[in-house]
Amino acid sequence: MxxxxxxxxxxxxxxKNTIVYVALGTLLSLSFTAMGAYALAxxxxxxxxxxxxxxxxxxxxxxxxxxxxxxxxxxxxxxxIWAMTIPGLISTWNLIVMRTFFxxxxxxxxxxxxxxxxxxxxxxxxxxxxxxxxxxxxxGLFYAVGLWNNFFLALLYLRDESMxxxxxxxxxxxxxxxxxxxxxxxxxxxxxxxxxxxxYATILVSTLPILMVYPFIQKYFVKGAMIGSVKG
Amino acid sequence: MKRKVHLFDVVNALLLSGVVxxxxxxxxxxxxxxxxxxxxVIRNEVTIGPKGSISTCTTWF
Numbered sequence: 001m002x003x004x005x006x007x008x009x010x011x012x013x014x015x016k017n018t019i020v021y022v023a024l025g026t027l028l029s030l031s032f033t034a035m036g037a038y039a040l041a042x043x044x045x046x047x048x049x050x051x052x053x054x055x056x057x058x059x060x061x062x063x064x065x066x067x068x069x070x071x072x073x074x075x076x077x078x079x080x081i082w083a084m085t086i087p088g089l090i091s092t093w094n095l096i097v098m099r100t101f102f103x104x105x106x107x108x109x110x111x112x113x114x115x116x117x118x119x120x121x122x123x124x125x126x127x128x129x130x131x132x133x134x135x136x137x138x139x140g141l142f143y144a145v146g147l148w149n150n151f152f153l154a155l156l157y158l159r160d161e162s163m164x165x166x167x168x169x170x171x172x173x174x175x176x177x178x179x180x181x182x183x184x185x186x187x188x189x190x191x192x193x194x195x196x197x198x199x200y201a202t203i204l205v206s207t208l209p210i211l212m213v214y215p216f217i218q219k220y221f222v223k224g225a226m227i228g229s230v231k232g
Numbered sequence: 233m234k235r236k237v238h239l240f241d242v243v244n245a246l247l248l249s250g251v252v253x254x255x256x257x258x259x260x261x262x263x264x265x266x267x268x269x270x271x272x273v274i275r276n277e278v279t280i281g282p283k284g285s286i287s288t289c290t291t292w293f
Contacts, residue, residue, distance in 0.1 A: 002266070197273050201266035204259075 005201045010173075014166035014206075018148060021165055025085040025147040029094075030140045034132075037095050038124050041102035059092045065156075072157055083157035084150065084165065091146070094139045101135040102128065134220040141217045148210040170206045174199045 005011060039045055040052055063071075068087065077083040105128060113123040129136070151167040158164060260280055265273055267282035277283060 197266050197268065197270065200262040204262055204266055 002201055002205070004198065005205050010164075010169050011166070011202070011205065013162065014164060014169040017163060018166040021081065021084045021150070022144050022147045024081060025088075026140055026144045028085055029089055029091075029143045029147075030136060033090050033095050033098055033139060033143075034129065034136065035124070036090060037098035038102050038128060040095075041099045055092055055095065069156055078157055079160050079163060081163075084147070084153055087153055087157070088146070088150070091143070094142055098132075098135055098139055101132060105131060137217050137220045141213065144213065145210055166206045170202060173202050 040048060040055075042048065045051070062068075072078065072083060072087055077086060109127055109131070110123050113127045118126060149167060150165065151171065154163075154165050154168045158168070257280075261278070264278050264280060264282045268278045269283065272278055272283040
């Protein structure tokens with residue numbers, strides 16, 4: 001069963017594509033979310049309240065599927081890696097979670113950085129980011145899982161079969177039963193292969209890797225961020 | 233320190249184990265079906281553990 005699934009060239013291709021999308025997408029999403037959230041967490045940001053309102057607005061109302069599609073198309077993102085990473089680059093929810101986390105970092109810590117001559121970007125990279133590893137890894141996990149399971153963006157924006165991520169290929173196999181009969185028979189010899197087992201094996205193969213990530217990130221979920229960093 | 237077991241704890245544990253079973257079972261079932269021998273799958277006899285001779289499974293690896 002698994003021999004068949006793991007030797008299918010489409011699944012290998014899907015794996016490769018998905019891993020590229022997840023790696024690139026998580027990196028981009030995480031850095032942009034962190035930067036945006038940090039700026040919005042500062043009280044002295046000009047028009048900060050207005051920006052925040054505009055961002056929260058997008059949680060309630062969106063342009064809809066077809067206008068978004070037209071925008072993506074006219075930006076020339078169709079059929080590129082960017083179509084998988086950029087339309088969902090920043091999730092509003094994660095941005096707000098991260099902003100709330102940044103607001104909990106004591107102002108004194110940043111002032112101490114300023115005292116030692118760091119610029120704003122320096123404070124962000126050398127003080128705020130190292131302190132927010134728990135938040136970063138949690139949000140990063142959310143993004144990674146979201147990208148791994150991302151099926152709809154691929155369905156909308158990818159035409160080329162060689163760009164399909166694992167989820168689209170999985171759907172083709174499970175819903176449409178696209179394992180060609182010849183392939184199954186040739187690989188299995190005289191033994192009968194049930195389609196159901198084959199589908200389930202495919203599902204497991206495509207789900208297990210992202211499931212394995214959870215135990216490694218889990219320790220950050222409960223960690224107190226900066227116990228004892230500010231005295232008095 | 234001896235802790236009293238309240239009714240709440242009992243009900244809570246029962247409910248949560250129900251949730252655990254409900255979420256875990258699909259995975260276990262899929263794993264079992266994908267590892268079982270074909271005739272057991274067709275006869276719908278697979279529930280939580282893979283059925284069928286192990287040798288037919290291992291030939292696939």
